[in-house]
Amino acid sequence: MTIQLTPSAVKHIQASLSKRGKGIGLRLGVRTSGCSGLAYKIEYADEMRPEDVSFESDGVTVIVDKKSLPYLNGTQLDYRREGLNEGFKFENPNVKSQCGCGESFNV
Amino acid sequence: MLLQITEPDSPAPPRERKRAAGIDLGTTHSLVASMPQGVATVLTDEKGRVLLPSVVRFGEHGDITVGHEALPWLARDAANTIASVKRLMGRGLTDLGDARQFPYQWAQTTGMVRLKTRVGEKNPVEISAEILKALRWRAEMQLGGALDGVVVTVPAYFDDAQRQATKEAARLAGLNVLRLLNEPTAAAVAYGLDHGAEGVYVVYDLGGGTFDVSVLRLSRGVFEVLATHGDSALGGDDFDHRVFCWILEATGLPPLAAEDVRLLLTVARSAKETLARHETAPVAATLSTGHKVELTLTAEMFTDITRHLVQKTLTPVKRALRDAKLTLEEIKGVVLVGGATRMPQIRQAVAEFFKQPPLVNLNPDEVVALGAAIQANALVGNRGLDSGEDWLLLDVTPLSLGLETMGGLVEKIVPRNAGIPLMRAQEFTTFKDGQTALAIHVVQGEREKVADCRSLARFELRGIPPMVAGAARIRITFQIDADGLLSVSAREQTTGVEASVIVKPSYGLGESEIARMLEESLAHARNDMQARALTETQVEADQLIELTQHALAEDGSLLNDAERAAIDAALEELAQRRQGQELNALRLSLAKTNRATAEFAGRRMDRSVQKALTGKRFDSVVQD
Numbered sequence: 001m002t003i004q005l006t007p008s009a010v011k012h013i014q015a016s017l018s019k020r021g022k023g024i025g026l027r028l029g030v031r032t033s034g035c036s037g038l039a040y041k042i043e044y045a046d047e048m049r050p051e052d053v054s055f056e057s058d059g060v061t062v063i064v065d066k067k068s069l070p071y072l073n074g075t076q077l078d079y080r081r082e083g084l085n086e087g088f089k090f091e092n093p094n095v096k097s098q099c100g101c102g103e104s105f106n107v
Numbered sequence: 108m109l110l111q112i113t114e115p116d117s118p119a120p121p122r123e124r125k126r127a128a129g130i131d132l133g134t135t136h137s138l139v140a141s142m143p144q145g146v147a148t149v150l151t152d153e154k155g156r157v158l159l160p161s162v163v164r165f166g167e168h169g170d171i172t173v174g175h176e177a178l179p180w181l182a183r184d185a186a187n188t189i190a191s192v193k194r195l196m197g198r199g200l201t202d203l204g205d206a207r208q209f210p211y212q213w214a215q216t217t218g219m220v221r222l223k224t225r226v227g228e229k230n231p232v233e234i235s236a237e238i239l240k241a242l243r244w245r246a247e248m249q250l251g252g253a254l255d256g257v258v259v260t261v262p263a264y265f266d267d268a269q270r271q272a273t274k275e276a277a278r279l280a281g282l283n284v285l286r287l288l289n290e291p292t293a294a295a296v297a298y299g300l301d302h303g304a305e306g307v308y309v310v311y312d313l314g315g316g317t318f319d320v321s322v323l324r325l326s327r328g329v330f331e332v333l334a335t336h337g338d339s340a341l342g343g344d345d346f347d348h349r350v351f352c353w354i355l356e357a358t359g360l361p362p363l364a365a366e367d368v369r370l371l372l373t374v375a376r377s378a379k380e381t382l383a384r385h386e387t388a389p390v391a392a393t394l395s396t397g398h399k400v401e402l403t404l405t406a407e408m409f410t411d412i413t414r415h416l417v418q419k420t421l422t423p424v425k426r427a428l429r430d431a432k433l434t435l436e437e438i439k440g441v442v443l444v445g446g447a448t449r450m451p452q453i454r455q456a457v458a459e460f461f462k463q464p465p466l467v468n469l470n471p472d473e474v475v476a477l478g479a480a481i482q483a484n485a486l487v488g489n490r491g492l493d494s495g496e497d498w499l500l501l502d503v504t505p506l507s508l509g510l511e512t513m514g515g516l517v518e519k520i521v522p523r524n525a526g527i528p529l530m531r532a533q534e535f536t537t538f539k540d541g542q543t544a545l546a547i548h549v550v551q552g553e554r555e556k557v558a559d560c561r562s563l564a565r566f567e568l569r570g571i572p573p574m575v576a577g578a579a580r581i582r583i584t585f586q587i588d589a590d591g592l593l594s595v596s597a598r599e600q601t602t603g604v605e606a607s608v609i610v611k612p613s614y615g616l617g618e619s620e621i622a623r624m625l626e627e628s629l630a631h632a633r634n635d636m637q638a639r640a641l642t643e644t645q646v647e648a649d650q651l652i653e654l655t656q657h658a659l660a661e662d663g664s665l666l667n668d669a670e671r672a673a674i675d676a677a678l679e680e681l682a683q684r685r686q687g688q689e690l691n692a693l694r695l696s697l698a699k700t701n702r703a704t705a706e707f708a709g710r711r712m713d714r715s716v717q718k719a720l721t722g723k724r725f726d727s728v729v730q731d
Contacts, residue, residue, distance in 0.1 A: 013112070016112055026112065027115065031253060040110060041113075042110050042111070042112050042113065043112060043113050043114065043115045044112060044113075044114060044115055045115065046115055066632055067632050069632065070632050070633045070636045071636060080109070082109060085109050086109065087108075087109025087110050087111055088109060088110045088111070088112070089109055089110070090110075096640075106640075106643055
């Protein structure tokens, strides 16, 4: 089971974490929501919980709860610029389809 | 869409309304209701059915089926198909009486019963959680996302162990339980709020296997339960059984094979249901022995043979009225709950007893879930969104709570039918000179002797300074929260030494068992994901089939015979795989159908464009 970060994602996460001043890493997960079933969750992590698994990627700790892991396994997290927007993008091999706006997805 | 990092636990993007649902977790069937548009409505499954049979089957391949799909297995695979699990909630083997009356294999344990199934030992909490999961899935599909909170109903007579077990089952099913609600109270909520009526009401709840009666006072904005009573072994099934006995007497049949008993019970039940609408019902069956049964049951005869059952329900009714210190004249209305109250003789008996016709305008099978949905909606914070009034809900303790005192006697601290949440305290003292510890034994029940009551918890208060007997002042406080769960604390007043216990009902689950079950649910994350993918794909297949059939009916003329045959074949294969459990095969079939219909869809599009353009000049179209 793996989750990878691209160099630009690592850079942005480290910058965000140091700007925030606290937090042990980044928490990724999925929740049921949106128009197509599941939506991503991307948060600062302040603690490890018993149900969590963590990964290291270029010095960034990525924390995922076990429930979300199967949905995210093999995902690459990128930080990119699209037009005027900047943000994180999940490249998730488990995804079968997405809703139009890309907020939610299906496995 | 690009995402940003958010603060942990930051609330989901604001939406107008939170998703709340009310769940009636019943003995024979369960259902879920919600208030998506501010009006309480029951939620149906993909086939439009409201009632989910409370039956869970553990299959050969580790698959778990719940509801209608599990029903046929009751007879064929009894040890792995569990019905009426509600009767086992929070119960130990010794509570069940004769455990052999159930077709299950029991594991030897001292705590809550465990059933041996082909997938290992399962306790009633885990089995109930499967039913709740099915309802949760249904609600989330219909409401379009995760539930923010639910209210689960329990019978008024459920003790702490049974309530705790119900709450744990909901937790295990991934539900956020806002609170547990007594079933009669839920029914009153459904009626009281919808009609804005005030006064004292009686809720008469005759289900498949149990009877409950509750007296409630609805007064301006407040619900209060005044008294509850019931009979846990009286229900609609007993009426079926009476008809069954009548058939045997009328025909003089010899002892029957098990399958014939089942057959005749089914026939009896349908005769009962027919008599709710007609004056006579045919009773016809062909037994495995070739014997033919052909009888006619009239409403009059049916009333006759079930008269004592109807009378039997009135005893608890009288007791509840006596407990509430009410006379018949003070009852403003009677609410009927439970499918069995559809029987005309019940309605008549209730009308005669209370000297007024009962309220029947809500579906008696749905009224509890509807009330729970209304309450869930209020608790989750949607109340302000609807125009409903602010209201409170008082509930009562089903049984008295007390302490063991010298000689094995019970000192009642909280009387039965006391409103909750509550806090009651009483002072006790030491019995012997120099006594430095006090054993506290919390019991539940109406009897005077500890041995006849149910033991809930034991704990000790130590460190009492040595004093003469009777000098220490020990204040013992009982506290019951809004869910009916109890905590007890003891404090020696002069020194301030304290001890307390959150009541782990004797047959509740220990923390380690809860942890184990939660871990198991994590370990099954992958299976859950696959199950989810399968269900989603099945829904997608259903949609495609329906859309295509609709299109064929409308524009079938656009296809030649060969094309039509190809689409029909693809649809048939898809429909067949829709019934199976093979995700990949289903996906392939779905893709195939999509391909087979692509050309057809294109032509339909062309046709509708043509229609839109017909009769218009080109330049006017461009201007549009």
